[in-house]
Amino acid sequence: MEKSTNADIVVEEEEVIATKEQKVETSPSSGKMKAVRIHKYGGLETLVYENAPVPEAGPNEVFIKVYAAGVNPVDWKIREGKMKDFISYDFPLILGWDMAGVIVSVGSLVSRFKAGDAVFARPDISQNGCYAEYAIAKASDVAFAPVSISLSQAAGVPLASQTAWTGLFEVGNLKRNQRVLIHGASGGVGIFAVQLAKIAGAYVAATTSAPNKELIKSLGADEIIDYQKENFSTLKNFDLVFDTIGGETQTRSWQILNKDGILVSTVGINEEEAKKNGKVGKSFMTISNGARLQEIAGLIDKRMLRVVIDKKFPLTQVKEAHELSQSGKTRGKIVLSVIDNTPH
Numbered sequence: 001m002e003k004s005t006n007a008d009i010v011v012e013e014e015e016v017i018a019t020k021e022q023k024v025e026t027s028p029s030s031g032k033m034k035a036v037r038i039h040k041y042g043g044l045e046t047l048v049y050e051n052a053p054v055p056e057a058g059p060n061e062v063f064i065k066v067y068a069a070g071v072n073p074v075d076w077k078i079r080e081g082k083m084k085d086f087i088s089y090d091f092p093l094i095l096g097w098d099m100a101g102v103i104v105s106v107g108s109l110v111s112r113f114k115a116g117d118a119v120f121a122r123p124d125i126s127q128n129g130c131y132a133e134y135a136i137a138k139a140s141d142v143a144f145a146p147v148s149i150s151l152s153q154a155a156g157v158p159l160a161s162q163t164a165w166t167g168l169f170e171v172g173n174l175k176r177n178q179r180v181l182i183h184g185a186s187g188g189v190g191i192f193a194v195q196l197a198k199i200a201g202a203y204v205a206a207t208t209s210a211p212n213k214e215l216i217k218s219l220g221a222d223e224i225i226d227y228q229k230e231n232f233s234t235l236k237n238f239d240l241v242f243d244t245i246g247g248e249t250q251t252r253s254w255q256i257l258n259k260d261g262i263l264v265s266t267v268g269i270n271e272e273e274a275k276k277n278g279k280v281g282k283s284f285m286t287i288s289n290g291a292r293l294q295e296i297a298g299l300i301d302k303r304m305l306r307v308v309i310d311k312k313f314p315l316t317q318v319k320e321a322h323e324l325s326q327s328g329k330t331r332g333k334i335v336l337s338v339i340d341n342t343p344h
């Protein structure tokens with residue numbers, strides 16, 4: 001069987017590819033849809049596949065039939081209550097803040113999109129998510145889906161790619177010919193970070209483990225450090241460390257920075273260590289931006305940015321998907337397919 005040319009090997013060509021106009025989707029007359037919700041914080045057992053009310057789009061929102069939802073570490077962190085000091089949720093809560101699908105209808109103030117458009121988005125993380133047949137998103141968070149990959153591959157893109165982009169360029173201010181070390185290069189965020197940093201013309205060093213070395217090389221990294229066998233802290237003169245791991249990995253990273261070098265982290269900064277080393281560390285929370293995501297879609301369609309899918313599960317196997325994400329060994333992205341005719 002033919003394989004897609006611009007994505008990793010697990011997803012086959014027969015899947016739904018975004019075209020300008022998909023078949024028109026309608027909202028169920030029952031007002032109910034299938035969704036995965038939690039009714040309280042806790043372990044895998046709190047994930048319930050059940051009926052939920054179909055959401056309604058506000059004036060600035062779009063109403064989307066979800067074809068696939070991406071799985072990210074934040075999903076199980078929220079499920080376990082680890083984010084409750086930052087975001088307060090009402091229960092039951094639909095998890096999942098990464099999606100691709102087709103617009104069913106748009107709010108009265110939305111002019112950029114219309115019914116039938118294939119789109120992808122990271123919707124508002126403080127609201128119900130998209131482990132569901134239908135979801136809503138602010139139009140300003142939405143972009144037209146890439147046309148060179150399937151919608152299930154596209155569902156793995158918005159959150160991780162925008163995190164990589166934000167960390168490298170908007171927070172880290174990475175420029176051509178600068179030197180960046182990317183920790184966690186084979187993870188969801190890292191895969192995009194390696195490629196985006198190369199596109200920007202940087203020298204890219206990357207940490208990963210032996211089974212993922214070839215993959216990271218194929219994404220363009222100039223130097224690969226097997227963090228289980230080699231000591232990355234002997235590297236020198238880096239302008240930026242992009243850290244998706246934290247802890248002891250972050251602690252050993254300060255010393256590789258040059259005089260003005262900074263460390264940007266997706267998982268928080270140990271300020272004491274930064275101070276001790278006389279360096280600047282910055283952490284951030286990714287804010288969605290449909291225009292930024294549209295640029296990323298363009299890079300995918302120009303074959304400059306590859307999407308790497310580790311595994312695809314049906315929505316009903318959400319527990320297995322969370323287990324894999326929590327293993328810390330994900331290679332690229334995990335997606336949940338929501339529509340019945342998406343092969344698993």
Ligand SMILES: NC(=O)c1ccc[n+]([C@@H]2O[C@H](COP(=O)([O-])OP(=O)(O)OC[C@H]3O[C@@H](n4cnc5c(N)ncnc54)[C@H](OP(=O)(O)O)[C@@H]3O)[C@@H](O)[C@H]2O)c1
Nearest residue numbers: 073163184186187188189209227244266284285286329330
């Ligand atoms: N601040 C934000 O807005 C934001 C946004 C997105 C993500 N995040 C956070 O950023 C972190 C990374 O997210 P993600 O989606 O990329 O996670 P992920 O996909 O689960 O990352 C898994 C990868 O981490 C690698 N890894 C594990 N330990 C490592 C180490 N010591 N050194 C180098 N690589 C290591 C693994 O590689 P091996 O299998 O080779 O070990 C695996 O490929 C998560 O904590 C997530 O919650 C924050």
